[in-house]
Amino acid sequence: xxxxxxxxxxxxxxxxxxxxxxxxxxxxxxxxxxxxxxxxxxxxxxxxxxxxxxxxxxxxxxxxxxxxxxxxxxxxxxxxxxxxxxxxxxxxxxxxxxxxxxxxxxxxxxxxxxxxxxxxxxxxxxxxxxxxxxxxxxxxxxxxxxxxxxxxxxxxxxxxxxxxxxxxxxxxxxxxxxxxxxxxxxxxxxxxxxxxxxxxxxxxxxxxxxxxxxxxxxxxxxxxxxxxxxxxxxxxxxxxxxxxxxxxxxxxxxxxxxxxxxxxxxxxxxxxxxxxxxxxxxxxxxxxxxxxxxxxxxxxxxxxxxxxxxxxxxxxxxxxxxxxxxxxxxxx
Amino acid sequence: xxxxxxxxxxxxxxxxxxxxxxxxxxxxxxxxxxxxxxxxxxxxxxxxxxxxxxxxxxxxxxxxxxxxxxxxxxxxxxxxxxxxxxxxxxxxxxxxxxxxxxxxxxxxxxxxxxxxxxxxxxxxxxxxxxxxxxxxxxxxxxxxxxxxxxxxxxxxxxxxxxxxxxxxxxxxxxxxxxxxxxxxxxxxxxxxxxxxxxxxxxxxxxxxxxxxxxxxxxxxxxxxxxxxxxxxxxxxxxxxxxxxxxxxxxxxxxxxxxxxxxxxxxxxxxxxxxxxxxxxxxxxxxxxxxxxxxxxxxxxxxxxxxxxxxxxxxxxxxxxxxxxxxxxxxxxxxxxxxxxxxxxxxxxxxxxxxxxxxxxxxxxxxxxxxxxxxxxx
Numbered sequence: 001x002x003x004x005x006x007x008x009x010x011x012x013x014x015x016x017x018x019x020x021x022x023x024x025x026x027x028x029x030x031x032x033x034x035x036x037x038x039x040x041x042x043x044x045x046x047x048x049x050x051x052x053x054x055x056x057x058x059x060x061x062x063x064x065x066x067x068x069x070x071x072x073x074x075x076x077x078x079x080x081x082x083x084x085x086x087x088x089x090x091x092x093x094x095x096x097x098x099x100x101x102x103x104x105x106x107x108x109x110x111x112x113x114x115x116x117x118x119x120x121x122x123x124x125x126x127x128x129x130x131x132x133x134x135x136x137x138x139x140x141x142x143x144x145x146x147x148x149x150x151x152x153x154x155x156x157x158x159x160x161x162x163x164x165x166x167x168x169x170x171x172x173x174x175x176x177x178x179x180x181x182x183x184x185x186x187x188x189x190x191x192x193x194x195x196x197x198x199x200x201x202x203x204x205x206x207x208x209x210x211x212x213x214x215x216x217x218x219x220x221x222x223x224x225x226x227x228x229x230x231x232x233x234x235x236x237x238x239x240x241x242x243x244x245x246x247x248x249x250x251x252x253x254x255x256x257x258x259x260x261x262x263x264x265x266x267x268x269x270x271x272x273x274x275x276x277x278x279x280x281x282x283x284x285x286x287x288x289x290x291x292x293x294x295x296x297x298x299x300x301x302x303x304x305x306x307x308x309x310x311x312x313x314x315x316x317x318x319x320x321x322x323x324x325x326x327x328x329x330x331x332x
Numbered sequence: 333x334x335x336x337x338x339x340x341x342x343x344x345x346x347x348x349x350x351x352x353x354x355x356x357x358x359x360x361x362x363x364x365x366x367x368x369x370x371x372x373x374x375x376x377x378x379x380x381x382x383x384x385x386x387x388x389x390x391x392x393x394x395x396x397x398x399x400x401x402x403x404x405x406x407x408x409x410x411x412x413x414x415x416x417x418x419x420x421x422x423x424x425x426x427x428x429x430x431x432x433x434x435x436x437x438x439x440x441x442x443x444x445x446x447x448x449x450x451x452x453x454x455x456x457x458x459x460x461x462x463x464x465x466x467x468x469x470x471x472x473x474x475x476x477x478x479x480x481x482x483x484x485x486x487x488x489x490x491x492x493x494x495x496x497x498x499x500x501x502x503x504x505x506x507x508x509x510x511x512x513x514x515x516x517x518x519x520x521x522x523x524x525x526x527x528x529x530x531x532x533x534x535x536x537x538x539x540x541x542x543x544x545x546x547x548x549x550x551x552x553x554x555x556x557x558x559x560x561x562x563x564x565x566x567x568x569x570x571x572x573x574x575x576x577x578x579x580x581x582x583x584x585x586x587x588x589x590x591x592x593x594x595x596x597x598x599x600x601x602x603x604x605x606x607x608x609x610x611x612x613x614x615x616x617x618x619x620x621x622x623x624x625x626x627x628x629x630x631x632x633x634x635x636x637x638x639x640x641x642x643x644x645x646x647x648x649x650x651x652x653x654x655x656x657x658x659x660x661x662x663x664x665x666x667x668x669x670x671x672x673x674x675x676x677x678x679x680x681x682x683x684x685x686x687x688x689x690x691x692x693x694x695x696x697x698x699x700x701x702x703x704x705x706x707x708x709x
Contacts, residue, residue, distance in 0.1 A: 314571060316394020318707045
């Protein structure tokens with residue numbers, strides 16, 4: 001089976017073959033295939049949104065996705081939750097010498113599939129190869145460009161605004177943890193990795209009072225809620241009873257001493273919307289396959305200390321702090 | 333998978349909480365003027381939960397906020413990370429510096445501060461330190477790196493020890509000569525006895541560690557409660573488990589019933605796990621052990637049997653116990669004995685935070701200071 005060699009990153013014949021046979025073949029579009037040093041795109045009118053992200057997930061294949069799908073969906077979602085329509089993506093690959101071409105092709109295929117689904121074009125890219133042992137198989141960086149077609153999210157919170165989550169939390173984090181080397185769990189856990197372009201569009205079409213949208217990736221729901229409060233003078237009360245968590249995710253977290261509120265998601269969004277519009281946003285989410293478990297999980301409260309609180313199922317109000325350190329399992 | 337949700341049931345838990353509050357006929361966390369029914373006693377009822385997982389569960393569910401004000405929950409020395417001595421971390425750090433040594437450790441240990449640095453700092457400096465989820469992973473590591481010595485940091489209580497013993501057994505079976513362990517294994521009953529006998533600590537009742545009881549059975553706790561006339565319950569870790577533990581202890585106090593009730597019968601058998609106990613007995617024998625901030629306590633640890641001493645990394649690498657440097661204001665020892673609340677420590681939230689821990693109690697997800705900081709700050 002053919003493997004990636006240092007020659008594939010040297011810019012010579014092997015590099016060109018890799019680019020033509022693999023990347024151009026799957027990412028095929030008129031902007032990319034012109035093969036200029038820089039891709040030229042027609043002018044876009046309106047406010048642009050730009051984002052970049054690097055993907056180093058391990059393992060590179062996991063139930064529900066792979067590093068390629070993640071690299072496209074992750075960047076698409078960052079654009080979507082900013083209120084933008086994703087248009088273009090660039091992709092830069094760092095490959096480890098010795099990586100099999102077969103998994104690489106699978107990853108590239110799944111990037112092309114995810115891009116097509118989210119209606120974005122991969123218009124520029126780069127490939128570098130590093131010596132064996134200098135990276136873990138494959139790393140991908142993607143940069144995305146989108147345009148605001150609707151209104152710009154105010155980012156201003158008002159007391160009484162409702163906090164909506166688009167589905168169950170912790171699915172991606174629990175899935176990845178369960179597949180880590182040596183952790184031989186037999187589970188049905190599946191990553192929620194998916195692009196959110198359709199549901200963000202539905203939300204923005206149905207309500208003109210969406211304040212903030214975020215995708216709670218690393219650090220999970222608890223950390224993202226803390227982050228979005230950083231520059232506000234309000235606080236959030238989350239109702240533990242209302243937060244949707246799959247039973248298998250909860251059981252897995254219980255076993256390792258983890259908390260789903262801090263586990264990563266890759267296909268969920270938090271939407272903070274006016275109380276008046278919250279029901280119709282929730283209803284719109286319920287009508288989409290990715291939003292069937294959507295729920296109102298909290299509200300904005302007039303506490304100016306910009307903290308997140310959790311009303312536990314027992315009725316106590318506790319601080320919900322941002323994550324700190326690595327997510328580590330307990331040892332007894 | 334029976335019971336997986338039953339003991340999480342919030343409605344049942346709330347009902348039991350209301351019953352618990354009615355035992356004293358007082359609203360939660362308020363001082364009122366009505367005459368208490370129970371022994372006319374406004375005095376504090378100090379309940380210690382020994383296990384770190386209980387501590388985590390209490391804070392997470394907010395149980396500490398909902399109890400009558402006369403109930404004072406104290407967290408005990410049951411988190412293996414919290415009780416690990418600074419000198420132990422220093423010895424592990426010394427091993428990490430040796431050529432061809434790979435340190436294998438549970439993740440929680442990485443950030444425990446040593447005299448000069450943590451293992452996490454050393455990993456960032458390029459030392460080979462590998463996180464494992466089970467000691468058994470060391471067997472694969474030893475095979476993957478035949479030219480290296482794998483040193484596993486063997487810390488924990490009776491719960492972790494059987495798997496460590498099993499790992500040693502597997503290493504013998506596989507004729508592995510490049511695996512050793514740095515031991516700091518601890519046992520619970522004598523540590524609890526020490527707390528009961530400590531005049532400076534006034535513990536009125538114990539929530540005994542459910543996981544430890546699953547291994548050693550109910551008898552050691554029954555002996556303790558009967559000998560020293562201290563009510564005890566063995567409890568599970570869900571919200572209903574913990575509220576029923578507190579409810580039962582108040583009733584036991586009321587009835588002057590001094591014994592140990594097993595409320596975790598779905599897991600804990602009176603005889604414990606004979607298989608696990610036999611594994612422990614094959615490899616280890618009782619010894620004294622050094623506890624962070626508390627000192628050396630007799631009969632609270634386990635040491636390798638002489639026939640297995642070739643697995644002892646301290647002997648293999650001729651390590652001597654270093655003189656550890658501990659921050660003079662660190663109150664981990666007092667917090668672990670229930671003498672002080674984290675907030676009473678001068679370092680808490682000022683110099684000692686989860687991002688920059690000074691004491692081990694601020695490191696582990698089961699640590700008292702960590703939970704206090706995370707949920708109450």
